[in-house]
Structures are given as C-alpha cells and as structure tokens.
Amino acid sequence: MGILEVKGVNKRFGGxxxxxxxxxxxxxxxxxxxxxxxxxxxxxxxxxxxxxxxxDTGSVSFKGNSVLGRxxxxxxxxxxxxxxxxxxxxxxxxxxxxxxxxCFAKRxxxxxxxxxxxxMAQRDMVEKAEHMLEEMNMxxxxxxxxSSMSRGDKxxxxxxxxxxxxPSLLLLDEPTxxxxxxxxxxxxxxxxxxxxxxxxxxxxxxHDMHVVFSxxxxxxxxxxxxxxxxxxxxxxxxxxxVREAYLGENSGH
Amino acid sequence: xxxxTEQHATSAAPAASSATQSSTKVLGxxxxxxxxxxxxxxLTMAAxxxxxxxPEGSAMAQFNAGYPDLMQRFVIFGIFAIGFNILxxxxxxxxxxxxAFLGVGSYAGIWMMKLLTMNVIPAIVVSVAxxxxxxxxxxxxxxxxxxxxxxxxxxxxxQMSYSLAYSVLTPITGGETGLQPKVADPRILDGALExxxxxxxxLFGLEMGAGFEWQVGNWLFTFNAGYYVAAVxxxxxxxxxxxxFRSPFGMMLRAVKSNxxxxxxxxxxxxxxxxxxxxxxxxxxxLAGGLLVAxxxxxxxxxxxxxxxxEVVLMTILGGAGTLIGPVLGAGLIKYMENILSKINKDILHxxxxxxxxxxxxxxxxxxxxxxxxxxxxxxxIIFMLVVIFLPGGLVEGGQxxxxxxxxxxxxxxxxxxxxx
Numbered sequence: 289m290g291i292l293e294v295k296g297v298n299k300r301f302g303g304x305x306x307x308x309x310x311x312x313x314x315x316x317x318x319x320x321x322x323x324x325x326x327x328x329x330x331x332x333x334x335x336x337x338x339x340x341x342x343x344d345t346g347s348v349s350f351k352g353n354s355v356l357g358r359x360x361x362x363x364x365x366x367x368x369x370x371x372x373x374x375x376x377x378x379x380x381x382x383x384x385x386x387x388x389x390x391c392f393a394k395r396x397x398x399x400x401x402x403x404x405x406x407x408m409a410q411r412d413m414v415e416k417a418e419h420m421l422e423e424m425n426m427x428x429x430x431x432x433x434x435s436s437m438s439r440g441d442k443x444x445x446x447x448x449x450x451x452x453x454x455p456s457l458l459l460l461d462e463p464t465x466x467x468x469x470x471x472x473x474x475x476x477x478x479x480x481x482x483x484x485x486x487x488x489x490x491x492x493x494x495h496d497m498h499v500v501f502s503x504x505x506x507x508x509x510x511x512x513x514x515x516x517x518x519x520x521x522x523x524x525x526x527x528x529x530v531r532e533a534y535l536g537e538n539s540g541h
Numbered sequence: 542x543x544x545x546t547e548q549h550a551t552s553a554a555p556a557a558s559s560a561t562q563s564s565t566k567v568l569g570x571x572x573x574x575x576x577x578x579x580x581x582x583x584l585t586m587a588a589x590x591x592x593x594x595x596p597e598g599s600a601m602a603q604f605n606a607g608y609p610d611l612m613q614r615f616v617i618f619g620i621f622a623i624g625f626n627i628l629x630x631x632x633x634x635x636x637x638x639x640x641a642f643l644g645v646g647s648y649a650g651i652w653m654m655k656l657l658t659m660n661v662i663p664a665i666v667v668s669v670a671x672x673x674x675x676x677x678x679x680x681x682x683x684x685x686x687x688x689x690x691x692x693x694x695x696x697x698x699x700q701m702s703y704s705l706a707y708s709v710l711t712p713i714t715g716g717e718t719g720l721q722p723k724v725a726d727p728r729i730l731d732g733a734l735e736x737x738x739x740x741x742x743x744l745f746g747l748e749m750g751a752g753f754e755w756q757v758g759n760w761l762f763t764f765n766a767g768y769y770v771a772a773v774x775x776x777x778x779x780x781x782x783x784x785x786f787r788s789p790f791g792m793m794l795r796a797v798k799s800n801x802x803x804x805x806x807x808x809x810x811x812x813x814x815x816x817x818x819x820x821x822x823x824x825x826x827x828l829a830g831g832l833l834v835a836x837x838x839x840x841x842x843x844x845x846x847x848x849x850x851x852e853v854v855l856m857t858i859l860g861g862a863g864t865l866i867g868p869v870l871g872a873g874l875i876k877y878m879e880n881i882l883s884k885i886n887k888d889i890l891h892x893x894x895x896x897x898x899x900x901x902x903x904x905x906x907x908x909x910x911x912x913x914x915x916x917x918x919x920x921x922x923i924i925f926m927l928v929v930i931f932l933p934g935g936l937v938e939g940g941q942x943x944x945x946x947x948x949x950x951x952x953x954x955x956x957x958x959x960x961x962x
Contacts, residue, residue: 385795389792
C-alpha cells in the first residue's frame, strides 16, 4: 500500500480522453518519476492529484484518505505540496516574506486573523524562515524582491517554500523546464539532497531524461493517457515498448 | 548603478526589516513607521495653523483651507480612503461600491441620534457595526468573483442600496429629503430639550460645532471641537492601518494580491483573508459615515451614489495605493480642490490678471476659466492622468523621488568632499 494510490482514474475533455483508466501506486519514501511524450496526460494526472481537476471516475487516496472533492488548500494541508512548471512564488514580496508564509500556514492552519498583534509569533516565524533560507543557501537574498531573482533561484525558493511545510509528498511538475544547464544541475543536486536528507516522497514529472535518470527510483511511463509500464530506471532504459513509444524519439538528444 | 540597486533593496525591505527589528519597536511600530505616525499626529493637530497660511483679507486668503467644515472633510475622507486602501492596496480587489458602506454607516448613525442620544459615541460605534455587517453580506457574495466581475458586483450592490434608499426604503432613509434629528424625536437617553433649542451633536456635552477663534495679527485661526474629535479618530484609524499593514495578516493580504495560486497550494484559502479585508475596510467606511453625521447631522441617499464610490478610488490611486499615507494625501488633495478650486469664479480671475493689458487679461481669463469653478473636475482629471502616467505609485512616489534627488545630491557632495581630505 503506497502513500498515494490512484485507481481507475478517467478524465475526458470533450472528445479527448486525457486519462484512461490510470492505476498508480507511489510507495513511501521513494522518488517516483512519471514520464511520457507531450499530451500523454502527465499534467492532467498531476492536476487530479492536487484538486485542480476532478477525475470523471476513479479514486485518488493519500495515506488512505480520499482527496477527491477537496479544494487545493485542503489537499495541501493533508501533506501534499506542489512545485509548478513555471515557479509560482509571491513576486511582490521579499524572499524572506515568501518563506514566512508557508511557516505561518503550517502553524496557523488555513486562516488566522492576526491583524494587529502576534509580535512574538512573527519573530518565531522570521527565525524559522531564515533558517529555511539558510538551508536553501539563499540567506544572502532574503531582502530581495522575489520577482527580481533568476529562474533557478525562484525554483529553489519555491522548493524551499514547499519544504517549509514539511509535506509527506512533494509533487514536481517539470522542475527544470526552461532552465539553463547550470541551473538544471543545481536543481538536480538540490533534489538529490532533499531526497537523501528528508523523510519525504517525491513524485516528479519530467521531460529531461538526464534529470529523470539521476533522481528516480521508480519510473512510470505514460502514453496516450494510460500507464504503459512501471519499473526501475535500469529496466525502463532497455524496455522495448518504452523505446518505441517514447525514448526512441528522444534518445538522440 | 550601485546606488540604484541599494535603493531598490531598501524599498523592498521595509516590511521585512520591520518584522526582524521587533526589539526596537515603539508602540508596536518600527522606527520608520513611528516617524510617519508622529508626523501625521503633528500635522493633524496643527492643521488649523498649517491650512491657514495666508492672512485674512489678502488675495491669497481664498486658498486657506483651515475652516472647520473642510478640515473635518479632510480627516473623515482620509479615514474612508485609509479603509479602502486596506482592501484595494493590499489585496488588489477593486471595490467600486464603497460609498454604500459610508451611506449605511451614516443612516445607522443618524438613527442612533434620533432614537438614543445626540452623543456621537453610540452613533459612531453603531455605524461601524452596521457597516461591518452589511460589508460581510456584500463581501460574501461579491468575493465569489475576482477582477472586473468583483468590481461590477460591488458597484451593483452600491447602486441597489442607493436606489432603495432613494425610493422603497423611504420610511427608514427619508428618501429624497434624507434624515436629520428633529426636536420631536424620542432620544430616550437625553433629557427633554429646552424650549426653542434644536438637537445638536455632542460628545458628553461638548458640542461638535463648539470652538474658538484666535486672532494673531491678520491671521485668524479656528479651533473646532468637531475637527479634533474626527482627527483623533483618524489618528487611531491610521495607527490601526499601520499595524494591519505590518502584521502577518497584512502580509497574507499582499500574498493574495501577488499570487493566489501559490497561496492556495500553501494550504491557505484566499477567501477568508479577502473577506476579512473587505469587512475591515467596510467598517472604516462606516466609521467615516458615522463621523460625517456626527459633524453635520444630516444624511441623504446621494452619499451612496456611484460617483462617491469612484471618488475614493481616485483618492487612493492619486495618493498611492498600497502606501500608508498615500490615501490620506489623495483624500486631502481631492477635497481641497473640490472646496477651494471650485469657488474661484471669473471675477476673481479678472482680479488676478488685472495687471495685464486689457486684451491679454481677457485672454488669460478665458484660458484659465475652464479649469476652475465648475470646471475643477477637468483639473482633477488632468492631475489624475499625469499622476497615473508619470507616477504610478501616486503622490507618495513623487515625494520619494524628490527625497531621492536630495539624497543623491547630498551623496554626490559627500563623494566630492571626501577625496579632498
């Protein structure tokens, strides 16, 4: 029984069958990659997991509880954090404030009207956020406006914000898309470090095979909305069906 | 170049640094905020002097704004704009119906004066409460949408309130004639009025209209009880708004404006935050409405008309949305123009340009005339356009730019002198 269980999920957009009978089990404490060509339904699947989309049929359960019908913020509170394809951070806020918000969210739940006082709490949260920034090697950038940072730094901050909530499951949607090579390598190192040091399950959707094979413990190949095969990276590399459906087109790059 | 980046860093930092330097806080305010608060206290308390810089009888005396009625308007509409800014400046939700809360507050206040007492305290407290409840209802419905749809929904609510107050609800609102305290009203807490006396708003016996004048040379300064009551309330409102801006709650509101998607994927639903901000800003509007009837005991439905809602948007943007002092400045500027510029007429213009030869005099008068008197809206429109185009951060940004120029000048001087040593 994995931490995340997807059973018989279907999703149609009009005439397009985006997901057809997807079954997926993500085991605790592994890094599970979901790969597949464009339009394979990777992002649709991810959106079904975080409550952005609701599947037509099937069930999604996290730690034994169904996530269907819950709103994104409730699913997040269950312990699922998500990193987006383009970094979603609070661009108008300073880096430190960006990090303080998940700290407050972790402490206060989904709403607290701490409009006037709470100075002590604020100091606590600043300390926590600064600690987290240090862990992310971003302490020197804490007073910068978040929107003025490089793409790689934004990604680093976003991952840090997700980790500040201490989630059990971290979902990454093409975390290195549109990044320079150096930034990509930094991100891989960061994710490796997170994987090794933390008690966390990672599910990653990725195009870049370099990233996938340096991180994943298990790989699911998705094609035309259905899982083609699930196996270890070594076996996936040599799998004839996969080569045909996916790697064949990409092995040149 | 380095100078610029430094400036950028400092402009982005204040909220963060005020959070970290909590040890140096006075009254819960960081040093910068405390300075600002102190400045505002001094300015409001000295307003009767500051707004009356020109001696009586001089040609410039018409630019004096230090009379009670106008000074009261400055601070009351300042409160209105401060409250609006908590919603618009922090969360980015543009309400186009805030005058409804002002009006509802005014009606609630006047009913307290009719039923309970002419003391302004119950009137003000009840106007805040009633406006808050009304804002809760309107906000709960309007906040289902964001962006332009939210604005339209609030506008619709405000216009509905206006129309209802004007027609169907006449028994409560007085319809076209409006409401004012009458001699025959019950007023259960007050004793019977003396024969021939009319009910006057007071604060434990201190009448709002009371005051004294002080003649210094040619200058006449008016000190009015009503103004000082309203000013103290404004200072409290301003102080609360600083605390809200700097609190974790204020940070969440800015996060709502910045990225709602990230907020909800951080386990926080934006809705309770926006609703709380909406109610708080509605209560500020109610407070302003209550003070309006406390100062001038009458109310009519036109107070809720959509132009009144638009005015507070103008005030906030003109002064600088999202800044602390901006809305107050914007409110001051608009009310000043509305009351002073609109009073200038052709005769006064002829006096001004009297020194010119006849032909030029008439030409100048014709050229300037469209911008004054009833044409003051044209001047306001031009100023508004200039501010929005050249100073997107409003008057506050203008002030910062000027201050920055002085600072740079100083720095340049310093760098010139140091090598010489």
